[in-house]
Amino acid sequence: MPMPSEEKVSDLVAAVIEGLGFDLEGVQISRAGRLSTVRILVDGEAGVSLDEIATLSNEVSAKLDTIDDFGAAPYTLEVTTPGTDRPLTLERHWRRARGRKVQVQTATETFEGRVGQLDDGSVDIVIRSKSGPTVRALALDEVERAVVQVEFSPPNARELELTGGVAEGRPAPGAAPVDLEHEGTDE
Template sequence: MNVEQRVRQLVEEKIADREDLFIVDIKMHLNGTLMILIDSDNGIAIEDCAMVSRTVGFFLEEENVIEQAYNLEVSSPGIDYPLGMKRQYEKNIGRTISVQMVDEVNKKREGKLLDVQEEGILLEENIKEKGKKAIVQESFIAFDHITETKVLISFK
């Protein structure tokens, strides 16, 4: 079992009684930083990150999982971190997102996330054509046609 697998196991055990918490990503970087990203359906609290950090840190030291010096970082994914899990998409229904597409024709699309389904998302887009008024169109985008999705922040 490698470091990331053991850490995932430790975090899953710690948050098992909290249905709202979930793991987004776990990475051991070459510079010695172990990064754990957790999120919540209801928004993440600093106490949640601290709880995971204490637990993982204790067991990593106790079991001597990482032999070299390391830094442990536990946080929520920032707003600029791409959505990767269906659960993250569901959490952001109603928000404006930017979707980077696989194909070359519609490389990037933006709109309001209306729904998340098993195979993809439903996006409400404003389609603009030269010389015409913009029309609102609902589009289904399959997950396998998406390379990256980010939530867009409006400061209006």
């Protein structure tokens, strides 16, 4: 029996993910011969920890095991976050990206700035200029594409101040990566 569609898998797992307090950001199914990979993309207001990914993975796996649509077809389940290359398409994406540097494309221009406050279909973008950072309001419906940029250095303090700071629960731009091997230990 063939793999169910991405839409069917989305319908099956959405309630489980939302019930645990997260958002389903997408489902991707890729096939390689007889093997398939089902990738479930999730996010939350404060991000998603590794422990939460494990819980989500167990719950989603249990839900998928209850249906016959997968039949005897082997598949690998991956539960993950969307990553930095996900386009900002929904208001929640912009809210969660506050403080991050983004590349924005509109019908007339492409520019970089730092995501600020979101307000009723508009977002403030902090733009660098020769006279210092300035705030520009941008209607979300003018945005054709926006993607968070990876930063290796801490941001300009004044720019970050103008954004209202980093969204709660999100890592600061340019922050050192978390050492997962020693996280939560005194080493």
